[in-house]
Amino acid sequence: MTLPDWLYPGWLDDFLWTYQNVIHSLGINGLLALSMYVVLAVGQLSLGQAAFMGLGAYSSALLTLKLKLPFLLVLPASCITPMLFAFAIGGPTLRLSGVYLAIATIGLGEVLRAVYLNVDYFGGALGLSGIPDSAETWMIYGLLFAAIAVLWLIARSGVGRAMEAMREDETAAQMMGVNVGRYRMGALLASAMLAGFAGALSAHVSSFIGPNEYGFEPAVTILSYALLGGIGTPLAPVLGAWILTLLPELLRDVTDMRSILNGLIIVLAVLFLPNGLLAWRMRRIAAPARPR
Amino acid sequence: MLAQQLTNGILLGATYALFALGFTLMFGVLRVINLTYGFYFSAGAFIALFATRAAGMPIWAALPLAAIGAGVIAMLIDRLLLSRLNRARNPELASLMVTLGGVLALYSAATAILGSDIRRLPPELIGAEALLIGGVRITMAQILILIATIVLVSGLILLLRGTRLGLAIRAMAERPDAAGLMGIDTRRLASLVSFLSGALAGAAGVLIGLNFNAIQPYMGEEMMLRGFVVVIVGGLGDVRGAVIAGLLLGVIEVATAGYLASGLKDAVGFCLLVAVLWTRPSGLFGRSAVRRA
C-alpha cells in the first residue's frame, strides 16, 4: 500500500504492522462466522466449517506452491474443493438432524485430518510451509463486506423468510411449500464456499499450514462466534467473531484466565442471551397480498 | 500373536465401553449431550490421585471415593448449567453449547490450579507386572477394568430394568411430561441421573488412569471423541449398545494398527462413525428415531 507520507505517518505504520495479524484474523474469522451463520440460518447444526476451511487452505496452498499460480487466480479457485466435498457428502449427511448432523460433520473433519497426516503430498505432520504472503487486507475485507451485503439482501427477501421458517419449524415450512432439501444443500454449499475462501486467505497470510489446525477445536470456536453474536442478522455472528478474536489480545497479560474467560463467556451467552448479543430480527419487505 | 492382539483389542474396547456408559445414560435419559462428562472423568482420576498419594488410601477405597466425588461434582455443575435450559427453543443445541463453554472453563481452571504435568498413581497401588495367561499378557489394571465394566454394566441394567427407580428413569426418558404427571419428581431424578453419570465417569477415570498411567486435567477431553463414536454406533441411550460398540471399536482399532497400517488407527473410528450415521443413525441398537410429524 503506497499512500502519501502525510496520510500514513510512521506511528500508524508501526501500529498497522504490529497488529496486522489481528486485523487479518478479524476479517478471516468474520468470514468463518458467516459460514456458520448460513447453516444455522436454515436450522442445521453443521460443524463442518473448519474442515471446509482446511480444504480451501490446502488446495490453495498446493496451487500456489506446486503450480505457482498467481493468487488472484488461486483465491476464487479455492472454494471449488470445499464445495465439491460438500456436494459429495451432502446427500447422506443432510438427512441427519440436530446433534447427529453435528457429530457427522465433526467425524468427517477428523477423517480429512487423517488424510492430511498420512498422505505425503500434503506434507504430513510438517504441513506446508513457505506459502507466500499474497493475501492483502483489501481482499479479506472486500470479501467479508460483499458476503455480508449479499447475505443481508437474501435475508430480507423471500428466500430469507423461507430460511427463517425452516429454522422455526421445518415440517411446517415443508408443508408451506419450502423445498427443504434444496435450501439445506444450498446453505451447505454457501458455507463451504465462505469457509474455503477463509482458508485460502488464512494460508496466504501465515506462510505455514498444518493438519492440526482444522479439527474439532477450531470447529467449536467457529460455532461460538455465532453463539455469542446470535444469528438474527448477518452482522451478528461477525460481531461475535470480533469479540472472541480480540479477547486473547486484550487479555494478553492474563494468560491463564484467557481460556477460562472464553468458556465462561460461552456459558453466560447461552444461559442469558439465548438470541445472542444482537438480537435483532430482519425486517423484511412484506410479501404482496395474495388474492383470496 | 493373534491371541495377544485380540486381547489387546478387547481390553481397549472395554476401556471405551467403560467410558461411554455414563455418557450414553445422560443422553438417553435427559436428552443432553453433556460435554462436561469428560471433566468428571478427569475429576475422578484426580480425586483418586490425591486420595492415594496424600492420604495413602488403597485402591479399593479410593475408587468408590473418586466415583462418589465425581458424582457430586457432576450433580452440582449439571444443575448449574442445565436446569435453565428446559425453556430453550432448541434444548439439544443449547445443552451442547452450554456444556461446551462450561467444560472449556473447567479444564482451563483445573489446568491453572493443578498444572498440566502428567502424574501417575503410586506404582505400589496395583501390580504393574503383566500376568501371563495362556501365552497372552494382561496386567492387573486391565483385569480390573474388565471386572469393573462387567460389574457396572450389570448393575446399571439391573437398576434400569429391575427397580422402581429404574422404571422412573425410563419413564422420564420416554415422556418427561407424562412422567411428571405420574408423580415423578423429574428435577430430583435428573439430579440423580447426573450423579450416576458423573460417578460412572469418575470410576472410569480412575481405572483408565491407572491402566495408562497418565493423569492430567485434559485426559477426559481426549477420550471424548472416541466416546462420541461409541455412543453413536451403539445407539444413544442404549447401555448394551455402548458396551458392544466399545468392544467393536477397540478390536477394529487394534486390528487396523496391527495388521494394516498404524497410521489409520485413529481414522478408522471416525470412518465407522460416519458410515453408521449415513446408514443407520440410530446406531446398532438404538430405536429408529421417529420423525415428529
Place this chain on the structure above:
Amino acid sequence: MLRRQLLAAVAAISGSAALPAIGRAQGAPIPVGAIEILSGPNAAYGVAIKGGLELALDEINKKGVLGGRKIALTVEDSAASKDQAINAARKLIGRDHVVTIIGPTLSNEMFAVGPVVNERKIPIIGTSTTAAGITDIGPYVFRTSLPESDVVPVTFKKAQSRGAKTIALIYANDDAFSKSGFDVMKASADKLGLTILTIETFGSKDTDFSAQLTKIKGLKPDAVGISALVEPVSGVLLQARQLGFGKETQFIGGNGANSPKLGVIAGAAADGLLVGSPWFIGKPDAVNQAFVTAFKAKTGTEPDQFAAQAYDCMFIVAAAIDRAGAAEPDKITPALLKTNYTGVMGPFTFTDHRDPASTEGVVVLKMQGGKFVIAK
C-alpha cells in the same frame, strides 16, 4: 512513554525480581524479546527456557552490555498457538522495538513466526527448534539447538556398537517435531546399515500402543527407536514393559526423550533407554556445575537441556550486542555470525548457515533409576 511502558512490561512479565532500578543515567535498557509456550500442555518446555533466560539475564545485567546498559527481556506467551506466536512477534517488534528475538519453542511455531521476523531484518534465534529447514527460512533466522540430524546418528552408532543389527521405528505422526525426528532416525538407520524391520505410527494424544508394540514384539528387533515428545514416549515404554519387552531390546529415544520428566512418568520402565543429548546435567566442568547450582537455587527445580540451551543463548546474544557495538539489529546479525562462546553446552560457533557448528558436545545418555547417566 515507550520507556515507561517497557519498564512496566518488564516488571510485570519478566518477573525477575532481581532487576535493580534501571539506572537512567547509564543509557536506556536494550529491549530483547522472547516468545515461549508458557501455558497449556507443552508449557513445561517454555517455562524451563524462560528460567534459563532469566538466570542468564541476572548475571549479564550485573555488568550490563555496551558499557553498562542493561538488557530488558520481555517474554511473551504463545500458548502453542500459531496465531498468538505471530501476534507476539509483531508486538515485540512493532511496539517494543526489540533488537533480537529468542524462540519460539516449537518448530511449528518457528515456521510461522520466522518469516515475519525475517522480513523485518531482525535476528531470531531458536533454542529448542530441531526440525529440518529452520534456518532455510531466511538469513536472519538462527538456531542454537542442535538439529536431530546431528544427534541421532551418534546414538544409533552407539547402539550398533553394542550389537544391534535390526531395528523397528515407531513415532508420532501428527507432530512436526516427531515426524522430523523419525525422518532422521530412518536416514541414520539406512546409512549405518541397520535393517529396519517395521515402521509404526501413533497419535501424540494416544494412550494405547498395544497393537503396534505387539506387532513389533513379534518381529523381535534388536532395537526400537521412538520419536515423540516425552509423554507419549513414556506411555510407549510403560506399555512395552507390560507386554514383555525386556533387556534384550534396546530402546532409543529422540530429543523428546531428553527430559527429566521421562523418569518421573515412566519410572523403571525407562531404564536402559539410550538418548543422545548435546548437554548432560552431570557434566563435570565448573561452568556447568555453577549453572546447575544457580538454577536449582533460583527455581527450585533441576535444569533440563532446554534451560541450559536458553541460558547459553542469552549470553550469546549479550556477547553479540557487545561485539556489534550498538543495539541495532542490522549490526547484531553479522555479530552473531562471529559468535565464539564457551558455555554450559561447551564451545559454540555458528555455521555460515546459522546452525550450530560443533557436535563435539553430543553425549549418549542412558536412563537409569529415573536419572540420566553417561552410556558406556
